[in-house]
Amino acid sequence: MMVRFVGEGIEDWKAEHYNSKAFMRRVKRFVRAPQHIFEIVVPPQWMELCLTEVSSLGYDVLAEDTSTDYVALKGRIWDAYRLCLWLRTASRVIIRLGQFRASSVKVFQKGIKDIPWELWLNPEIPLRLYCNVEYSSLRHEGMVCEETVKAICRRFNEHGLSISWEPMSIPSENRLDEFSSPRCRLWVNLIHDICTVKMDLTGAHLHERGYRLEPGYAPLRETLACAMLKLLKWDPDQQPLIDAMTGSGTLAIEAALIGRNKAPGLERPFLFEHLPFFDDAPWRYEKKTAIASIKELSQPVIAIDKDARQMERARRNAERAGVVDSILWIQGDFFSFVPDNFGVKTSGAIVMNPPYGRRLSISIRGLYARIKDHLEKHYQNWAVGLVLPDANLLNMFQPYSPAVFRLPHGGLWIHFAVFRVSGN
Numbered sequence: 001m002m003v004r005f006v007g008e009g010i011e012d013w014k015a016e017h018y019n020s021k022a023f024m025r026r027v028k029r030f031v032r033a034p035q036h037i038f039e040i041v042v043p044p045q046w047m048e049l050c051l052t053e054v055s056s057l058g059y060d061v062l063a064e065d066t067s068t069d070y071v072a073l074k075g076r077i078w079d080a081y082r083l084c085l086w087l088r089t090a091s092r093v094i095i096r097l098g099q100f101r102a103s104s105v106k107v108f109q110k111g112i113k114d115i116p117w118e119l120w121l122n123p124e125i126p127l128r129l130y131c132n133v134e135y136s137s138l139r140h141e142g143m144v145c146e147e148t149v150k151a152i153c154r155r156f157n158e159h160g161l162s163i164s165w166e167p168m169s170i171p172s173e174n175r176l177d178e179f180s181s182p183r184c185r186l187w188v189n190l191i192h193d194i195c196t197v198k199m200d201l202t203g204a205h206l207h208e209r210g211y212r213l214e215p216g217y218a219p220l221r222e223t224l225a226c227a228m229l230k231l232l233k234w235d236p237d238q239q240p241l242i243d244a245m246t247g248s249g250t251l252a253i254e255a256a257l258i259g260r261n262k263a264p265g266l267e268r269p270f271l272f273e274h275l276p277f278f279d280d281a282p283w284r285y286e287k288k289t290a291i292a293s294i295k296e297l298s299q300p301v302i303a304i305d306k307d308a309r310q311m312e313r314a315r316r317n318a319e320r321a322g323v324v325d326s327i328l329w330i331q332g333d334f335f336s337f338v339p340d341n342f343g344v345k346t347s348g349a350i351v352m353n354p355p356y357g358r359r360l361s362i363s364i365r366g367l368y369a370r371i372k373d374h375l376e377k378h379y380q381n382w383a384v385g386l387v388l389p390d391a392n393l394l395n396m397f398q399p400y401s402p403a404v405f406r407l408p409h410g411g412l413w414i415h416f417a418v419f420r421v422s423g424n
Contacts, residue, residue, distance in 0.1 A: 001131070001145045002183070005123040005153070007163035017118070017160065018276055030116050031077055031277040037062070038080055039070040039198065041092040045407050046227040047071070050089045057086055070094070078282040080201050080272065085265040085286055088226040088258070092202045094187070102195045103137040105147065111195055112151035112188075118159045120199060121152065122274055126168060126183045133190045148188050178204035182271050203271030210268030211321035214313040215248050220353060222264070224409060225250045229258065231405055232349055232385035232418055237298045239383070240348035244304055244334045249314025249327075251351055252303035256323035259297045263290040267321065300344065302328045304337055335370060338378050350375075351385040368393050379421050388415040 017023055042050040047069075054061060054071055059079070062072040071090075075083075083093045098115045102108035121127070131145040138144060149165045156163050185200035207223040220228075229251065234241055236259035243252035257264055266287065272278055305311045311331045318324040330337065334352070339345075354371065356364055368388075375384060386402075388394060394404060394417060402419035 001129040001142075001149075002126060002168050003129065003149055003165045004126045004168045005156075005163045005165055007123075007161065010123050010161065010163065013161040014123075014276075023119075023276075026116065027119055027277050031119055032279065034076075035074045036077060036080075037072060037074055037096045038083065039072050039094040039096065040083060040087065040090045041070045041094060042090045043223075043227075043408055044069055045405065046089055046231070049227055049230045050087070052230075053087055053089060054083075057082065059083075077277065078279070078286070081270075081283050081286050084202055084206070084270050084272070085263045085290060087206060088254070088264050089223050089230070090206050091223065092200055092206060094198050094200050094202075097197045097199055099194065099196045101193055102190065103193045105138065105143075108138060108144070108190075108195060109147055109151050112148050112197070113155050115155070115197060117152050117155045118161075119277055120275065121184060122276060123156060123161065123163055125271075125274060127152075127165075128183050128185045129188065130185065131188045131190070134192070136190045136193045138190055138193075144188060144190060148186075178271075179208075179210065179269055182269075182274055184271060184275075201270070201272045201275075203269070203274075206265070208268065209264050209321065211253065212248060212250060212317050213320065214317060219248045220250050220409065222250055222254055224407060225254045226258070226264075227407070228351060228385055228387075228416055229255055231403075231416060232351060232383055234349040234351075234383070240299045240302070240339075240344050240346060242302045242304065242337075242339070242344075242348070242350040244337075244350055244352035245354055246303035246305045246314050247310055247353065249303055249317050251353065252301055252314070252327050253318050253321050253323055255301045255351075256297065256318070256326040257321065259299065259301060260294055260323065260326060262294050262322065263287075266290055297326050299346075299348065300328055301326065302330060302342070302344070304330045304332060304334050306331065306333045335374050340378075347379075347381040349383040349385070350379060353387040356389040364390065365393065365396070368396055372396055375421050381421065383420050384418070386417045386419075388417055391415050 040050060050071055051061060059073045064072045080093050080095060097120060100111040102111050129145050129148060131141045133139055133141045133144055153163055153165055182203050187198040189196045207221040209222050241255045246252050303314060308331055311329060315324055315329060318327055354367060397417055397419060400419035402417035405416045407414055407416055
């Protein structure tokens, strides 16, 4: 359910309300002072990778149901800023706004209205509402959604802003552009009569780093690319990395960001910057600290593609990410590339997402046979991460006993095989 708030004087109300001392006192009391519970949404296929990231940032994970698709932790509101800025494999950072028992409509309405929405919601931003009802006295999800929006409007009305709501749709050309047209996601889950209310702080999905404006053919999500690099166990301080069929450059760009310790969210906006509680000072501090931590690459990152148009597209994406000069760009056929000829004397890691489906003009088994042959000739003792669109291709690499990870990719599933090419 997508809605927008309508009413006259929203801008005037914001200008007066947000600048009042009473508002700031309440923001400090209810938003900035307390510890909140955050949920870091992450695909379960690389949950462990995200847990490692969270720990490296200095946070302890709450012991909750391990079957969920999120990592829960406690922190202050500016900890959410840091998480959005630094997490490479996560999808969203969500905050829990409230939890209460609701076995009747009246009790539910009161519980929703008791949440200080005027501190959390910007009435100028559309609201995307998700309601889930299971094993509860209130059974109609549509009713729960509608009563939630009505209660929010009543809360604003009591604080001096007379607004109502109306359903809305997003034009298809605007559907993915949340940087210029932000929207706020709200989840109301009513399970066994316990209502949990959660709100997104991220805005556009965390895989949208802001650089890949030219995606190319069947691109990998940035979070998936980062997960693949971590599953490969690539050491950016010790191993050179080759993105053998770079396409739009996502794997090479993510590798350069990791190798330079550059925060993935540094070049993009977030929803929390548009919300009434936002304090610019801690956000400026987080970004300043992140910029100061950027370093030079210890080992080369090399991107190869024989398609000149793809290579130019990848370079422009890397330029927007701020790492174009950190990557060695080689336009040419991977099957003609020999690491020694380009000064790469140390065995490292090679990752590749070969073309398949309509992009492939030869048999897929023939392509993977050529890949295997080239790896065996020129990449002895290298770690390899190879995307396989068909699990039957695994038998070609069985001598290397690959570890295989089944990963989601654009509504499909791919197999990511990780192995080391045996030396002579």
